[in-house]
Amino acid sequence: MLASFEIREPDYGVLSPAAWPRLIIVIIGGLSVIYLIQSFSTSQKDISPVPKKTLKEFVLYWRNVIAVFSIFALYLLALPYLGMLVGNILFSFILLTVLGGWNAILTHLVIALGASGGMWILFTHVLEVFLPRGSLTGF
Numbered sequence: 001m002l003a004s005f006e007i008r009e010p011d012y013g014v015l016s017p018a019a020w021p022r023l024i025i026v027i028i029g030g031l032s033v034i035y036l037i038q039s040f041s042t043s044q045k046d047i048s049p050v051p052k053k054t055l056k057e058f059v060l061y062w063r064n065v066i067a068v069f070s071i072f073a074l075y076l077l078a079l080p081y082l083g084m085l086v087g088n089i090l091f092s093f094i095l096l097t098v099l100g101g102w103n104a105i106l107t108h109l110v111i112a113l114g115a116s117g118g119m120w121i122l123f124t125h126v127l128e129v130f131l132p133r134g135s136l137t138g139f
Helices: 002-006 019-041 055-061 063-100 105-126
Strands: none
Touching (some): 002 019, 063 105
16 A cells, blocks of 8 residues: 555546555455454354364365465466466466366356456456567467
8 A cells, every 4th residue: 555655646647546556455455354353253163173184184175275376376477478368268267167166167168258358358448458468379
């Protein structure tokens, strides 16, 4: 939030370039406070214990978290090559499939194409934001 006050104000335009980052930070901050309050109100019997016996049990318990971070790391590594559009479609599809199972692949594909394609159209054509293009794809 403090860094948003260092964003240069241009002489043109009505809306400050710092408006969107500040709005997003305020929304995320408010939701984080709500989540923190909810975590304090949860009783300890509602939380399942984390198995700490073996490495296998630990990995099985945290497999979704490990999968999300691993897929996101691969997405970040592939982003310069695939670009924002293709990278987001693949990231969304793979993440939905890994977390949601292999039974609804067509649904995952439609959601990934719709959400990623819609956001790409919004930012590229409506808001005229320059999104990263891939060196392999050109998108």
